[in-house]
Amino acid sequence: MVKHLMEHLCTTAPATALRPGTPDAAALADPAPDEERVPLHRRGLLPLLPAVLLATFATVDVATSESFRSIVWVVLVPGLAALWCGLRATAVYSVLTVLVYAAVDIHYPGGGLTGLPGFILVMVSGLGALVVCSARLRALRRTDHIREIAETTRRTVLRPLPSHWAGLEQAAAYTTADVAAQVGGDFYDIQPSPHGSRLVLGDVQGKGLDAVACASALIGSFREAAFHEADLADVALRMDQRLRRHQEHVQALGNDESERFATAALINFPTAEATAGDTHVELVNCGHLTPLAVGPQGVRPLKGDAALPLGMLDLTDEAPTSTLVPVRADETLLLVSDGVTEARDADGDFYPLAEDLAAALRRDPSLAEPRRLVRHVRAAAARHAANGLTDDTTVLAVRRNPVLAA
Structure with missing residues (x-):
């Protein structure tokens, strides 16, 4: 529908803007910057939360008995990173989660290892997080592009008035x-x-x-x-x-x-x-x-x-x-x-x-x-x-x- 509207508008009115300061061609051609390029201080503290959880799960696991192995909960860390971080940060969290899991589980003082099933679960969660994060970023870029089209449509109908x-x-x-x-x-x-x-x-x-x-x-x-x-x-x-x-x-x-x-x-x-x-x-x-x-x-x-x-x-x-x-x-x-x-x-x-x-x-x-x-x-x-x-x-x-x- 948006494509049909833009084709119609291009034949009925000149391309103009709603407010003073029409964006240049480069700004229109390049959608909003990827989330990965947005500084952390502009995204709040959410991207740091997976690191806090990872450290918490590892510390609690080491400090408790083998009847309460919290290290398996680190499978949540890559998924949370996929929701709040960019693709590179999600990859870092996924690798870090695997390394922390392996280090804590192998050297667990009680000797009660979670074993290969837990390791595979952590690996799968990391790979799944990368897929989810990539899809989320593609959806965000698509949404930003549609928003640019809607804004351009508005600027076409209602030009800027000083x-x-x-x-x-x-x-x-x-x-x-x-x-x-x-x-x-x-x-x-x-x-x-x-x-x-x-x-x-x-x-x-x-x-x-x-x-x-x-x-x-x-x-x-x-x-x-x-x-x-x-x-x-x-x-x-x-x-x-x-x-x-x-x-x-x-x-x-x-x-x-x-x-x-x-x-x-x-x-x-x-x-x-x-x-x-x-x-x-x-x-x-x-x-x-x-x-x-x-x-x-x-x-x-x-x-x-x-x-x-x-x-x-x-x-x-x-x-x-x-x-x-x-x-x-x-x-x-x-x-x-x-x-x-x-x-x-x-x-x-x-x-x-x-x-x-x-x-x-x-x-x-x-x-x-x-x-x-x-x-x-x-x-x-x-x-x-x-x-x-x-x-x-x-x-x-x-x-x-x-x-x-x-």
């Missing part, structure tokens, strides 16, 4: 319901253009790899349309058309995508020449949660004309329209996915986003700063959710760069 870019200051938090996949149906991006700085936050209906592929198609369409189209509503139309073409392609492959749709909120911060000193943004909302303007004065919704979700705009003759919404210089625009607002507590009540923010701002008006705002919303939603956040959750906070605005 905190200060395109005249904006932004912060975002993105968590998927599938922790192993690290990517879901939520998507967001900021695209500078000759017409202003455009941003989008959307949520593809459904979950799984099909939703990820759809999100990848939509985010690629937004990046191109947001740069070339002068009207923000035309950007939404282009994304709607891309979603329907994606549905046709998937259906041609034998899968049913006819009911797939996506909600999205698109916002444009006009250029300084276009604003002429006025502070407003353009908003196109295609079935998404209403964005909020968060400032020291409180929280208010950015109300605009409602449109159907992407993939459903052809159901009516009404095209989406952009709405001019006033925004104060000290306000931050907050966009979230429904994974935030649908977080339920033990009584089944949804997380009251606007009410919680209003109360928090009364206590600390500086909470409107994008990074603090994102951290607060993400933490508050997680605390509210009785069973944890079970859906993809995205929080995006954006405002005009206060340095540039000054």
